[in-house]
Amino acid sequence: MTAVISASHLSKWYGNVLGLNDISLELEEGITGLLGPNGAGKSTFMKLVTGQMKPAIGTVAIRGRRVWNDPEIFQGIGFCPEQDVFYEDMTGSEFLAGLLRFYGFPKKEIDDRAARALDVVDLTADKDRLIRGYSRGMRQRIKFAQAIAHDPGILILDEPLSGLDPLGKRKLIKLIKGFKDEGRTVIVSSHVLPEIEALTSQIVLIHQGQILAQGDIPYIRELIEAHPHQISVRSSDPRALAARFVGDRSIQKMTFAADGQTLVVETHKRDEFFGRLTGIVLEGGIEVDEISSPDDNLQAVFEYLVGK
Amino acid sequence: MAIVREKGYTHWNGQLVERRFPWAPIARTGVRLAFRKKGFKFVFAMAFMPSFVFLVTLYISERLEDFKGFVQGNTALLNVDPNYFKLFLTSGFVLFSLLLVLVFAAAGLIAEDLKHNSLQLYFARPIGKKDYILGKMSVVAFFILILVALPWLLLVVFKLIFAGNFKFFLQYPWLPLSILGYSLLLTVFLGCYVLLLSAVSRNTRYVIVLIFGVYYFSSVLAEILKKAFGSPYMALFSIPADLQQAGAALFGQKLPLAIPAFWSFLILAGICVLAAAVLNRKIRSVEVIK
Numbered sequence: 178m179t180a181v182i183s184a185s186h187l188s189k190w191y192g193n194v195l196g197l198n199d200i201s202l203e204l205e206e207g208i209t210g211l212l213g214p215n216g217a218g219k220s221t222f223m224k225l226v227t228g229q230m231k232p233a234i235g236t237v238a239i240r241g242r243r244v245w246n247d248p249e250i251f252q253g254i255g256f257c258p259e260q261d262v263f264y265e266d267m268t269g270s271e272f273l274a275g276l277l278r279f280y281g282f283p284k285k286e287i288d289d290r291a292a293r294a295l296d297v298v299d300l301t302a303d304k305d306r307l308i309r310g311y312s313r314g315m316r317q318r319i320k321f322a323q324a325i326a327h328d329p330g331i332l333i334l335d336e337p338l339s340g341l342d343p344l345g346k347r348k349l350i351k352l353i354k355g356f357k358d359e360g361r362t363v364i365v366s367s368h369v370l371p372e373i374e375a376l377t378s379q380i381v382l383i384h385q386g387q388i389l390a391q392g393d394i395p396y397i398r399e400l401i402e403a404h405p406h407q408i409s410v411r412s413s414d415p416r417a418l419a420a421r422f423v424g425d426r427s428i429q430k431m432t433f434a435a436d437g438q439t440l441v442v443e444t445h446k447r448d449e450f451f452g453r454l455t456g457i458v459l460e461g462g463i464e465v466d467e468i469s470s471p472d473d474n475l476q477a478v479f480e481y482l483v484g485k
Numbered sequence: 486m487a488i489v490r491e492k493g494y495t496h497w498n499g500q501l502v503e504r505r506f507p508w509a510p511i512a513r514t515g516v517r518l519a520f521r522k523k524g525f526k527f528v529f530a531m532a533f534m535p536s537f538v539f540l541v542t543l544y545i546s547e548r549l550e551d552f553k554g555f556v557q558g559n560t561a562l563l564n565v566d567p568n569y570f571k572l573f574l575t576s577g578f579v580l581f582s583l584l585l586v587l588v589f590a591a592a593g594l595i596a597e598d599l600k601h602n603s604l605q606l607y608f609a610r611p612i613g614k615k616d617y618i619l620g621k622m623s624v625v626a627f628f629i630l631i632l633v634a635l636p637w638l639l640l641v642v643f644k645l646i647f648a649g650n651f652k653f654f655l656q657y658p659w660l661p662l663s664i665l666g667y668s669l670l671l672t673v674f675l676g677c678y679v680l681l682l683s684a685v686s687r688n689t690r691y692v693i694v695l696i697f698g699v700y701y702f703s704s705v706l707a708e709i710l711k712k713a714f715g716s717p718y719m720a721l722f723s724i725p726a727d728l729q730q731a732g733a734a735l736f737g738q739k740l741p742l743a744i745p746a747f748w749s750f751l752i753l754a755g756i757c758v759l760a761a762a763v764l765n766r767k768i769r770s771v772e773v774i775k
Contacts, residue, residue: 227609230769248507248611256609260602264514266521278510279610323606333609 181206181331181362182226186235189221196221198386199235204364208357210373211366212479213383219366220259222383223335226364227256239331252280255329257321259336259366265309269300269319272308273326280327294326295319297352313340321349325356332356332363338372350375370479382482389482397478404481405429405443407472408450413464415440421457425450438466507612511620516627519590528589529628532582536636539573540643547647565644567657568738574637574667575732580725583675586628588696591679593689594621595768600687604768614768618680625676634668659737666735674728674753681760684767700724717743727752 180203189196197218211219224230225237228244228251237244244250264272273291282290295304298318303311311319317340324332334353338346353376356363367373373380380397382389390397412418419431419440427446434441444450458465471477519525545552546563573579598604607617638661644653654660682695707723710716720726720742727749733739734746742749 224605227605229605229608246613248608248613248616251609251611254609256605258602258605258609262601262603262606264518264597264601264603266518267514275510275514276606276610278513279507279612 180204182237182239182364183241184222184225184235184237187222187225187232187237188234189225189230190233195386197225200383200386200388201235202381202388202391204362204381206357206360206362207379208353208363208365208377210377210380211364211383212368212370212373212380213366214368217368217383218386219368219383220335221386223256223333223364223366227251227254227333252327253330255324255327255332257324257332257334257337259339261316262320263308263316266307268305268307269295269311269322270304272319273323276323277326282327290326290328294322297325298322299348314342314345317341318345318349330361332361334363334365336367337365338367338369346372382479384482390478394478397482404472405445406447406450406470407477408442408444408447409434409439409467409469409471410442410454410465411439411467411469413438413466418457418463418465421463422453425453427453441471508616508620508623511607511612511617512623512627515590515594515621515624519624519628522589525586525589528582528585529632532586532632533636535573535576535579535582536632536640539637539640543640543644544647547644565653567660567663567736570637570640570660570664571733571736571738574633574664574736575729577725579633580728583629583632583671584696584700586632587625587675587679588693590628591621591625592683592692592696594624595680595683595764596686596689596692599684599767600689608769614765617768618764621680621683622676625679626672629672629675630668633671634665637664637668663736667732670731670735670753671728673757677757677760678724681756681763684764718748720744721748721752724756 182204183202185201187197187200200218200222211222213219221230225232226239226244228247231245239250239254242250264275267275270291273294274287277287277290292301292304295301298321300315300318300322303315308316308319317337321334321337324334332353337353338349341349350372353363353365357377365373365376374394378393378395380394381391382397410418415433415438419433422428422431422442427444427449428442429445430443432441433439442450454465454468457463472481520529542563543565546565549563598607604617608614612620641654641661641664645651678700679696682699683689683692686692686695704723704725707720707726710719710722713719721744726742730740730742730744730746730749731753733741734750740746
């Protein structure tokens with residue numbers, strides 16, 4: 178099966194500065210999070226995928242069709258850029274209708290789609306206001322609306338959640354997840370880790386123009402063999418629990434958290450540890466209130482990979 | 486009854502309109518936004534002033550008996566012929582008013598897109614670079630055709646109506662073609678000139694200064710060079726002089742410069758080629774290193 182988006186040995190330079198370096202990847206349907214610090218190459222990748230820049234080396238294709246110099250391919254792609262990209266003297270609905278005209282919809286359909294997209298991002302009440310007067314959150318929402326108004330199968334969203342209030346973020350996250358359920362392909366970039374985590378577990382980690390890792394978060398965590406897993410166990414008697422593990426060779430290090438209730442264990446053999454812990458709990462005597470893996474989140478994965 | 490719109494998206498099965506002119510939405514937006522600018526409607530209306538004056542002149546020239554007291558024997562000034570058309574159309578005031586309209590309507594055409602990074606919005610849609618440039622050029626074309634071609638072709642018709650016969654047309658059947666040719670020359674040249682300058686800066690005010698500055702400074706430079714080298718060819722450095730020379734050639738009238746008109750066409754074409762090269766280089770997505 179052809180991947181929805183595929184990049185092969187993709188490289189891009191900005192003069193002497195390397196934007197992307199020999200990236201090869203295939204993205205399937207669903208949400209993929211593009212994660213990396215500022216300057217990592219996320220936006221460059223998105224611009225190459227949306228045909229705005231020509232790769233210096235390599236190719237990028239959508240459903241097997243090369244992107245560069247093929248404007249027709251964008252009939253089915255929605256792009257939400259990171260920066261503000263508005264004609265300030267237009268109203269929200271004029272802005273959307275103007276952009277919808279590029280797709281060849283009849284006039285009535287253009288009006289309907291503009292109204293629907295505004296409704297989806299809760300801007301119906303402000304549709305006749307000039308964009309000049311929109312707040313940051315409203316601008317972000319109208320930008321998102323222009324990306325979805327033509328009903329694209331592929332959505333490419335560059336930092337779509339920045340500038341939104343928590344409620345707005347939650348709504349947008351729900352909406353993006355809804356696109357996934359409809360079988361669409363969504364690529365979301367962000368440097369804010371919890372945002373990506375809230376959207377998807379499928380991530381591509383980019384740093385200094387290169388892919389550091391690709392896959393779901395637990396899988397990537399497994400790749401980091403040099404770093405032991407960190408597991409927190411909150412218990413009524415963490416010291417007794419620690420005593421039971423002292424002779425266990427699967428344990429690298431044990432510490433007690435400041436709350437005095439939590440034992441923090443570092444181990445290379447997570448499954449072995451969990452098996453042993455289950456045994457201890459079943460044997461009785463020690464109650465375990467909560468088990469968590471603090472370094473199984475994206476922040477930890479990212480920090481390990483970029484060597485911070 | 487209020488329409489309850491369905492949230493969420495469903496695929497549309499309707500027929501798409503054939504996109505024969507992918508640049509048209511850009512042109513439409515550009516024209517629309519121009520009329521929203523403060524003071525533009527006044528400037529636009531004022532740009533019709535030469536046509537209106539010409540219309541009055543036409544009327545008087547055909548009713549000399551009725552305006553005897555007004556004309557006071559200066560009938561030579563009312564001899565409406567192709568040279569008269571050329572004098573009006575290549576006059577400094579007409580070219581200035583066109584520039585003024587374009588400063589309002591077109592100075593920000595590309596500069597604003599560069600400023601707001603809007604190019605990425607265009608090029609993530611089914612349009613190419615050529616469509617983008619053509620769309621922007623169409624905005625310039627719209628205003629020049631509506632301010633030059635349309636009224637001046639109508640003035641030929643009015644001349645025939647006021648005269649009550651086709652004598653003028655039979656005498657100068659090529660005049661409408663000259664008007665169209667000159668309009669086309671202005672459209673292509675001023676389009677390239679304005680877009681070239683609009684693409685070199687993100688600041689529209691700076692572009693406005695450049696549009697007027699380069700245009701009028703070229704005349705000053707030409708005068709200085711003419712004085713320094715004593716060659717009539719130095720006049721080619723002046724954009725207004727080149728337009729007047731090319732206009733005179735298109736109207737089949739005596740050339741204002743003592744050199745072949747070919748050179749002026751060549752200079753104007755050269756500026757257009759330069760514009761094409763700059764536009765080709767500048768019109769691409771904003772490459773931001775974050």
